[in-house]
Amino acid sequence: MLLQIYFNVVEANQADFEALYKEAYVPAMQKQVGYEGSRLLRLFPPEVCEEIQAEATPYNYQMNLVFDTEEN
Numbered sequence: 001m002l003l004q005i006y007f008n009v010v011e012a013n014q015a016d017f018e019a020l021y022k023e024a025y026v027p028a029m030q031k032q033v034g035y036e037g038s039r040l041l042r043l044f045p046p047e048v049c050e051e052i053q054a055e056a057t058p059y060n061y062q063m064n065l066v067f068d069t070e071e072n
Contacts, residue, residue: 001067006059017061018042029065034072039064 009017021040029035041062044054 001070001072003065003067005063005065006057007061007063008059009061014042014060021063032067032072034068036066036068038066 007017018040026038029038041064043049043057043060043062044052046056048054049056
């Protein structure tokens with residue numbers, strides 16, 4: 001089961017957000033039944049999106065959470 005969560009984090013808070021994910025969120029999630037893993041993805045900056053003709057989005061982070069079942 002894959003759950004995707006999107007975030008818009010202001011630039012001044014991005015380092016803290018990434019540290020929180022790594023140091024607090026992942027260790028807490030590892031204790032959850034059925035947790036198989038997660039990824040925090042930093043989306044391309046606007047200039048790269050324009051260069052590669054990617055669709056615009058208001059978000060700059062995506063978190064993917066994987067569990068063994070939807071119930072978990």
